Amino acid sequence: xxxxxxxxxxxxxxHASKRSDVSMPELVSEAIEDCLKKVPSMSINDIDAFVNGNxxxxxxxxxxxxxxxxxMGARNKPLMRITTGGTTGGSVAIGGYYTVAAELxxxxxxxxxxxxxQSQGDTSTGLASVAYGEISVLNSLGITYxxxxxxxxxxxxxxxxxxxxxxxxxxxxxxxxxxARVVVQNRHNAAKTWxxxxxxxxxxxxxxxxxxYISYPLxxxxxxxASDGACAMLFTTEQKAKDLCDIPVYVNGVGxxxxxxxxxxxxxxxxxxxxxxxxxxxxxxxxxxxxQAGISFPRKEIDYAEVYSPFPNQELMWIERLGLFEExxxxxxxxxxxxxxxxxxxxxxxxxxxxxxxxxxxxMERPAVAALQIMGKASNQVxxxxxxxxxxxxxxxxxxxxxxxxxxxxxxxIN
Amino acid sequence: MSKRTLRKSMEYIKKDYVRxxxxxxxxxxxxxxxxxxxxxxxxxxxxxxERKLVGLQCSSCNRVFFPPRIICGKxxxxxxxxxxxxxxxxxxxxxxxYLKDPETGEVVERxxxxxxxxxxxxxxxAELNPDIxxxxxxxxxxxxxxxxxxxxxxxxxxxxxxLVEDDSKDLELRKD
Amino acid sequence: MQxxxxxxxxxxxxxxxxxxxxxxxxxxxxxxxxxxxGLKKKDxxxxxxxxxxxxxxxxxxxAFAVESGGAYLADESKVEMDGAHALLYGMxxxxxxxxxxxxxxxxxxxxxxxxxxxxxxETDPTWERPTAYVNDISALGFQMRAYMEKYGVNAEEIAxxxxxxxxxxSKNPLALKEAQNPNLTVEDVLNSEIYADPVRELMVAQPCxxxxxxxxxxxxxxxxxxDKPVWITGVGYNQEAYYLGDRNLAESKxxxxxxxxxxxxxxxxxxLKEIDVAEIFESAAHEELILKEALGLTDKGKGPSxxxxxxxxxxxxxxxxxxxxxxxxxxxxxxxxxxxxxxRGEANGYxxxxxxxxxASGQIGMCAQNNIIYILEGGN
Numbered sequence: 001x002x003x004x005x006x007x008x009x010x011x012x013x014x015h016a017s018k019r020s021d022v023s024m025p026e027l028v029s030e031a032i033e034d035c036l037k038k039v040p041s042m043s044i045n046d047i048d049a050f051v052n053g054n055x056x057x058x059x060x061x062x063x064x065x066x067x068x069x070x071x072m073g074a075r076n077k078p079l080m081r082i083t084t085g086g087t088t089g090g091s092v093a094i095g096g097y098y099t100v101a102a103e104l105x106x107x108x109x110x111x112x113x114x115x116x117x118q119s120q121g122d123t124s125t126g127l128a129s130v131a132y133g134e135i136s137v138l139n140s141l142g143i144t145y146x147x148x149x150x151x152x153x154x155x156x157x158x159x160x161x162x163x164x165x166x167x168x169x170x171x172x173x174x175x176x177x178x179x180a181r182v183v184v185q186n187r188h189n190a191a192k193t194w195x196x197x198x199x200x201x202x203x204x205x206x207x208x209x210x211x212x213y214i215s216y217p218l219x220x221x222x223x224x225x226a227s228d229g230a231c232a233m234l235f236t237t238e239q240k241a242k243d244l245c246d247i248p249v250y251v252n253g254v255g256x257x258x259x260x261x262x263x264x265x266x267x268x269x270x271x272x273x274x275x276x277x278x279x280x281x282x283x284x285x286x287x288x289x290x291x292q293a294g295i296s297f298p299r300k301e302i303d304y305a306e307v308y309s310p311f312p313n314q315e316l317m318w319i320e321r322l323g324l325f326e327e328x329x330x331x332x333x334x335x336x337x338x339x340x341x342x343x344x345x346x347x348x349x350x351x352x353x354x355x356x357x358x359x360x361x362x363x364m365e366r367p368a369v370a371a372l373q374i375m376g377k378a379s380n381q382v383x384x385x386x387x388x389x390x391x392x393x394x395x396x397x398x399x400x401x402x403x404x405x406x407x408x409x410x411x412x413x414i415n
Numbered sequence: 416m417s418k419r420t421l422r423k424s425m426e427y428i429k430k431d432y433v434r435x436x437x438x439x440x441x442x443x444x445x446x447x448x449x450x451x452x453x454x455x456x457x458x459x460x461x462x463x464x465e466r467k468l469v470g471l472q473c474s475s476c477n478r479v480f481f482p483p484r485i486i487c488g489k490x491x492x493x494x495x496x497x498x499x500x501x502x503x504x505x506x507x508x509x510x511x512x513y514l515k516d517p518e519t520g521e522v523v524e525r526x527x528x529x530x531x532x533x534x535x536x537x538x539x540x541a542e543l544n545p546d547i548x549x550x551x552x553x554x555x556x557x558x559x560x561x562x563x564x565x566x567x568x569x570x571x572x573x574x575x576x577x578l579v580e581d582d583s584k585d586l587e588l589r590k591d
Numbered sequence: 592m593q594x595x596x597x598x599x600x601x602x603x604x605x606x607x608x609x610x611x612x613x614x615x616x617x618x619x620x621x622x623x624x625x626x627x628x629g630l631k632k633k634d635x636x637x638x639x640x641x642x643x644x645x646x647x648x649x650x651x652x653x654a655f656a657v658e659s660g661g662a663y664l665a666d667e668s669k670v671e672m673d674g675a676h677a678l679l680y681g682m683x684x685x686x687x688x689x690x691x692x693x694x695x696x697x698x699x700x701x702x703x704x705x706x707x708x709x710x711x712x713e714t715d716p717t718w719e720r721p722t723a724y725v726n727d728i729s730a731l732g733f734q735m736r737a738y739m740e741k742y743g744v745n746a747e748e749i750a751x752x753x754x755x756x757x758x759x760x761s762k763n764p765l766a767l768k769e770a771q772n773p774n775l776t777v778e779d780v781l782n783s784e785i786y787a788d789p790v791r792e793l794m795v796a797q798p799c800x801x802x803x804x805x806x807x808x809x810x811x812x813x814x815x816x817x818d819k820p821v822w823i824t825g826v827g828y829n830q831e832a833y834y835l836g837d838r839n840l841a842e843s844k845x846x847x848x849x850x851x852x853x854x855x856x857x858x859x860x861x862x863l864k865e866i867d868v869a870e871i872f873e874s875a876a877h878e879e880l881i882l883k884e885a886l887g888l889t890d891k892g893k894g895p896s897x898x899x900x901x902x903x904x905x906x907x908x909x910x911x912x913x914x915x916x917x918x919x920x921x922x923x924x925x926x927x928x929x930x931x932x933x934x935r936g937e938a939n940g941y942x943x944x945x946x947x948x949x950x951a952s953g954q955i956g957m958c959a960q961n962n963i964i965y966i967l968e969g970g971n
Contacts, residue, residue: 062643062709066955067715069830076832080672083671102684142569269485272537447703452612
């Protein structure tokens with residue numbers, strides 16, 4: 001059952017804090033044009049089906065894939081929509097993979113699209129409304145609105161990350177300088193990527209440490225921006241991919257295991273995750289994806305990784321949880337240059353989410369960049385040959401994770 | 416965003432035609448009414464009025480939930496056993512928020528903690544005694560419930576948490 | 592296409608204002624489906640849900656529902672269209688060979704939000720929303736008028752469909768109480784409150800509270816779990832143009848293309864002879880006629896001539912259809928569950944005789960812009 005799935009191309013639109021020169025559908029068509037530019041023998045009419053997703057709270061349009069039917073080229077074609085919040089892009093990419101792997105008759109080539117135009121709406125309201133329903137329960141049980149606003153300001157995405165940061169810093173004894181070093185490396189990498197948002201080739205650690213605190217231990221200079229942008233990926237069968245590009249990228253493993261919520265529980269109860277830097281869901285997702293791909297030693301077998309880390313403490317945490325480095329050694333790797341562009345295991349050479357964050361698209365840009373690095377067509381290409389790479393995303397209330405493992409050889413078993 | 420990051424993001428070169436028009440709109444959340452189940456909360460709130468803490472235990476995995484949870488996700492059953500809990504607990508994690516006081520305009524630093532009560536397997540948000548300096552908070556700090564003068568049977572009956580004074584020498588206190 | 596089997600299902604009774612909390616309702620549906628199939632939580636490998644952020648009043652509506660839906664440490668995801676599309680994604684996960692048991696749950700509570708005003712957010716914010724001519728009810732009015740004028744069908748024939756569906760709903764114990772009208776007549780329907788001429792109140796599917804859940808397994812596992820599996824042998828889905836002016840509202844092009852795809856996969860040449868019953872998601876009575884014609888059961892404009900009562904020539908919606916209760920995001924999955932009941936012979940009170948093959952459909956968008964259709968088959 002099932003068949004091998006290949007990625008033939010990936011495309012991006014320009015990312016900026018306010019793309020006021022395009023409407024949402026036009027932003028999507030930019031990404032699709034860039035994706036199809038790399039495979040000139042395929043036109044928009046050859047696409048068999050579409051998978052689309054974003055986070056609808058930011059733009060004020062419900063199910064926008066209906067509106068952008070014509071801009072995607074999806075008139076009279078099959079279309080499916082997947083949205084899972086912060087991990088939307090990763091879930092859409094996984095949805096594209098399953099659509100091809102299912103072997104439905106007549107559906108061989110899929111275009112997967114993730115997009116977001118955050119400048120059209122209010123980002124903080126959109127993010128805070130994740131918990132409105134549960135916070136209203138606490139209000140009716142007696143907690144006053146003042147305390148709830150405090151909870152919300154700490155419970156929004158940045159607050160959730162700062163709880164995680166405190167836990168992680170206690171385990172691994174990192175300092176703020178380590179965090180600033182990660183930020184500097186990401187922003188330098190973004191300066192060489194044409195579509196990234198915050199390009200800062202001259203940033204130094206001292207610059208980052210001068211900025212004021214948002215909530216301990218994260219400072220203003222360390223956090224990700226809010227961008228507008230879109231990303232598109234082309235999934236197809238093994239045969240078609242060999243005709244379209246020189247190095248087809250095989251998708252060998254996927255996983256998106258969910259866990260109980262952290263920080264705030266549902267229906268007024270407490271949160272189940274006692275230590276949010278432990279991330280049982282991420283470890284299980286990685287186990288599942290690596291198991292499907294037949295990888296037993298991630299440290300040696302993975303050549304490149306794109307992890308989803310809007311905040312620098314998360315980058316250090318994820319590369320340990322996903323099995324790439326030993327416990328509490330991540331900050332050393334940044335000091336010694338193992339994770340730099342010409343190091344042994346480069347991480348986030350596109351600048352990562354720390355430099356570009358269009359929420360609906362960013363979890364898809366991670367596997368997209370990893371695939372382009374394998375194909376040799378990335379904007380900030382690493383000098384060594386990449387054979388196996390991973391793309392990762394997280395979201396929800398620190399409980400949803402997506403993982404995709406890709407390689408230039410098929411290692412997934414079909415029975 | 417700091418001025419430096421703002422400046423750099425403007426470097427995107429805008430295209431050469433007239434800007435698109437903008438239309439106002441709003442997404443009203445005020446017209447929603449969220450429905451939630453309250454039957455499993457009644458014994459918990461009644462005990463709070465008597466200044467006692469109880470948690471709800473799942474009989475198949477023996478996890479204790481404080482405040483009570485309606486469904487245990489691991490076992491897919493409804494927990495039904497009530498257990499008594501002590502008033503002490505530990506700080507599971509914390510963060511420091513910097514909020515602007517609306518009247519005075521100055522930035523106030525306040526710690527917010529996630530508390531794990533002794534005997535329970537969940538955390539929930541709470542405040543610390545305003546006299547505790549935010550620089551002294553650390554993970555694993557032992558704390559105790561400080562009740563309000565006349566409890567009314569709601570979550571506000573727990574006013575805040577006090578630091579536990581301990582004078583035993585074999586307790587290991589780690590400050591990070 | 593390999594066969595995928597439906598091995599269990601459960602639908603919560605529909606209420607217009609249920610005395611439930613959201614998580615309790617989800618738990619009842621998923622636990623009920625697992626108990627019916629005799630399975631445990633540890634057998635679940637993947638969970639697909641279908642809810643909508645705007646209808647639930649919260650972003651990432653699946654983040655807090657992880658535990659109630661049985662997705663704790665299981666591979667889960669969310670589709671934001673109709674419940675029938677969530678079934679499509681679950682089916683794809685099974686067909687890829689990666690999973691052994693999929694749980695699909697869908698639905699929401701319409702008593703918590705103003706349904707018709709929230710549907711305004713589907714309209715194009717740069718043109719349609721400020722002019723405010725198009726909303727879901729006025730779009731139905733456009734569609735009904737276009738159909739009536741093009742084919743000379745009159746309002747009485749359309750009202751007969753509403754009467755039939757409401758009578759069928761009165762035999763269905765799980766349908767909405769307000770939709771169970773066994774003694775309704777055509778005059779009652781034509782004299783009910785007018786929504787947008789010529790659409791009347793009793794012709795439109797009423798939004799309500801409800802959640803449904805379904806279990807899927809690949810062929811080998813399905814035969815071990817139950818002795819009455821229902822196979823999905825064909826699927827087709829399609830989306831047509833968005834702006835109402837770009838479409839021919841008297842027909843449903845997306846349903847025609849979707850049904851062609853499904854018939855080809857299931858190798859069906861003459862649907863009228865080979866299929867025994869159809870459960871179609873119609874948001875108003877006239878849509879049942881339009882979709883009936885698009886499925887190829889009759890010629891264009893001859894929809895009313897095919898008798899679709901329970902004991903008629905080709906029964907359609909013996910459970911009452913969406914007019915019998917429309918929980919937003921859940922109705923498509925309920926149609927599939929009703930078709931499954933007909934094949935297994937478990938539809939007490941409204942069972943059609945000798946059902947072996949059935950059609951079930953779902954839709955989303957104004958005037959059924961995106962349609963999905965399944966061909967279900969019984970037998971080992």
